[in-house]
Amino acid sequence: MAEYVDVDTLKYLLYDVHGLKDVIQQDRFKDHDEESINMFLDSVKEFSDRELFPYFKEMDEYPAYHKDGEVITHDQVGIMMRKGGEMGLISATFDYEQGGLQLPMMAYSAAFFIQEAANNNLPGYIGLTMGAAELIVHFANKKLNDIYVPNMLSGQWGGTMCLTEPQAGSSLSDVITKAIPIEEGYYKISGQKIFISGGDHQHVENVVHLVLARIEGAPKGTKGISLFIVPKKRLDEKGQLMPNDVTTVADFQKMGQRGYCTTHLGFGDQDDCYGWLVGEENQGLNYMFMMMNGARIAVGRGAAAITTAAYQASLQYAKERPQGRKLTKTGKKEVEQDQTLIIHHPDVRRMLLLQKAVAEGSLSLVLLASKYYDLKETLQSKEEKEKYALLLELIIPMVKTYPSEMGVQSISNGLQVLGGYGFCSDYILQQYYRDIRIYPIYEGTTGIQSQDLLGRKLIMKNGKALELLTKEMIQTIDQASKFESLKHYALKLGQKLELAQKVIHHLLSFAQKGDYERFLSDATPFMEFLSTITISWIWLDIACDAKNALLTNQKKYSEDFYESKIHTMKFYYKYELPKTNGLAEILMNEEVLTITEDETIFNS
Template identity: 35%
Template sequence: MPIYEAPTRDMQFLLHDVLKLQNYSNLPGFGEATPDVIDAFLEEAAKWHRDVLAPLNRTGDLEGCTRHEDGSVTTPTGFKEAYQQFCENGFKSIAMDPEYGGQGLPLTLAYAINEMTSAANQAFAMYPGLSAGAWHAIHQNASDEQKRTYLPPMTEGRWTGTMNLTEPQCGTDLGLIRTKAVPQDDGTYKISGQKIWISAGEHDMSENIIHLVLARIEGAPEGIKGISLFIVPKFMVGEDGSVGERNGVSCGGLEEKMGIHGNATCVMNYDEATGFLVGEEHKGMRAMFVMMNEARLGVGLQGLAAAEVAQQNAAMFARDRLQSRSVTGVKAPDKPADPIIVHPDVRRMLMDTRAFTEGARALTYWAALHEDMVHKAPDETDRQRSKDYMALLTPIIKAYQTHKGHQGANDALQVFGGSGYCEEWGMSQFVRDVRIAMIYEGTNGIQALDLVGRKLMAEGGRYWQTFFAEIDAWCEENKGTSDDLDAHIEKLLAAKSELVEATQWMGMNAMANFDNAGAASHDYLHLFGLVALGYMWAMMAKEAEAHKDEDDPFYANKLITARYFFERVLPETTAHLAKLKTGADTMMALPAEAF
């Protein structure tokens, strides 16, 4: 059975040394998140995820969820009990508003715990993950009365939440939604329609499930401008907060999926279910985007988490598996063959994944800190910059990290060879589970189009101009620190200049032919992702160098991995630039009937 050990040392390095959360102690919630508190939280969470949640990952894959004749769904053995412990341990409420029972700690710390949960058991992580997204959507958009009704039990974990967008005839194009909402005299609405692919739509882990449903009020405008958002509880809620009679919502079936078998992916039927409008009529998409953007960052985290746990197991296997002799001479003379970790191609796969996971972890936590700043920074300029960065980086984190995360899990399976292809070793589950991350919450292709079609042009290009300027300023400030860091800075600036060239090419060619934007979008997003990781690796290298003379080998290993990233990974930017500049001609030339 695969193992999982949370990379707490790397998490501590990022939170304390690189991001320096202790420097934000004047902000709400940060004062309580002292280094000692963070370390204790991480260590206890690591033990629980290793000992309780990770062993259930295989169980969930083999058992899956079971739908019964009455439409109820039972989760795999141990999931319900683990969820109760998860909530009791405070993992669910870390960053939630204290007014509704949350701990009010930094979201950055919550992301570290969320990484552990996704790595230990991705299917399980989706239950509290979607609930957190629903919680934030209600917190930001609902009325005070709705917040008082739904947020406290959702904070405790007694109630969970979902998001209901997709229908049989529409996925990405939500303007085609047909689910209807009929106004009632008492101010409620009757919701009727069918939603598909609803993760955690029905299960036995909580007392109530609060569905957030996109629907069209009768007479609403066509397209997304006519969509509204509704709270539709599984069980009606009394004035005293008690759970009452069953609402007109039910699970019509469970999807048979490639992976994440432990998560109930449901067909949800709404038969004149009672719904409550969230916010204004016809403004549902704006409200739902709060949840969708949070979910996209969480999905990006899933890519990183899957690569991390798969790489851990691959590295352990590579140290033990004996196969052939090293090309440079015998390394284990007391054994019949050398461990495969001596072979350069095995090292390539392990180092590629390590360089990705450590860089992606830094980028995700850095983005989480900016999300904290959106809500807590006292200066409006700082809040706006963080908003800009979140808008710019959300599609990159979602798409780049899930693409590379799947690649990392796949490479880890490859390290196992034939054993990896056999289910008993558990590696195929990581590959199967994380594959969905490239699809849901907006496919990676959609994320790339969002980046080039909306984010680059927004506010006259302010988002990317500010980000590029920050990289330039950091590089200028840190030049001369050391020869090694100077070499990294030189490579980072060269890659950033290629990103600038790509951005300029997009500006000149995308408007002339919109297919150019679509054809270049994948490579542009990956080029951007590499530069963003390069910035993170430069910051990590600086901090590691400051401690390199200490006995802790962590810092020396960090510098070795940094060098690997800058010399063997970052140069991929050149290929992405060359490909995107070819435009759409060759991509679109073949007639459709020729496929």
């Protein structure tokens, strides 16, 4: 079987680079150790080998479809839901009292990374069920918890989050789905939601929708949005499931992730759709966004997983495909020579190294965010909790965006490694390329994430989060400076931090003058700029650990394993980090070209 993930690299980043031991020392995770988590990850890998990866291509060729008012999905969706419940994949991070495993987010992220690398069509079904159940646990009353959570964590019922509407898109302040209070204590729900992942399929008894809606008379804008549980089927007086006037209008046919259904739902077409308020009125968006960090880590993780699987496929092809001959010292090719494997061609190696740098750098960033998430939730010190909460808030937009945007570029390079075969359906690279293209759009587009990073996260608490992240980077610079062979790269990162300060100072000058449109107009180039610097820090940190393992002879893996990490860091610093100079020039250019209402510039 072709490999889709490097488990050694995953465990190396999880345990050695990011120190899972620091997390499992916290009281909440005291029942777990490296051995038990390894057993969990190994069981997930075995399950993915057997039930996910073999069906990846088939689910693309036979996609989900809408028929007679319901969505028909591949039979593996049923296995995913059932086994997701049995193995604790849905309940992994929940409390013991709720039937959960109380696993750290770091271990959960590692487990889902394996599944998503194996088959990115399937884990979303249980991931969304988990996210919906988490909202109910955190904000709904005990009665609603008792009705819905056990059935969702077992995989018997599915779950979704319903935000987007046809007329609103990402502008949630324009949500118009209506909720009318009824004396019996529930609400009549009416409206439509689109792009609902996992919104309907035949493999669960019920689908529990978490719906944003506006109670009659509520304030306009985001302040008037409430959150409701709106099941596809509700319980009647005898506790039996009955239809709840939730209609599956259609399933969107997509360029990628074709086995992961994306539905258009209608609520209350027959004026018989019941919803139950979660928490307080008009707090729905706040509740939803309290869970958004986890959702955005999930998007970055999924993109990193697809990028990883594509890299493994590209690498395997390059090791097997003979084509052309190496240049001799005279600069000519000797036709009498045997053909060489394409992995020996420098340009192919460049493309493979880019894939490796993006895949492993993205995974490392995701695991770091997961660690921050765990520490902010479990540390006792208020000051330390705030530190990791701020660090998480700052990097979340980059965690969602870098793996997504650079994953697309990475897999594009993978297609190029295969040449003409990369464009053909006989090879899997084209499917990875189609599948990952949704990730820059999921959970807030790149433009939205970029404005969040520059317009909110960078300046929150008077820049304290940025100050904390800079300190983390300086610690790595100091550590790298102790190794003679890494001093050069430590110096480079230090110079980029100075450049970042100049760019940020320049951009903040517009905000200080109240010119917010100009301040945010180049937020997306800024996202690329700061993300590239952040990933260079991530890679220098990996290189420090690898170099230390080599010098102290504390090697869990082969010498080649560690040398490959250092080599990839050097590649990133040569080929990717210098791009920040051009981005800085763009960001500090005084010419303004995108702020205008003059549409004639688009005329032919």
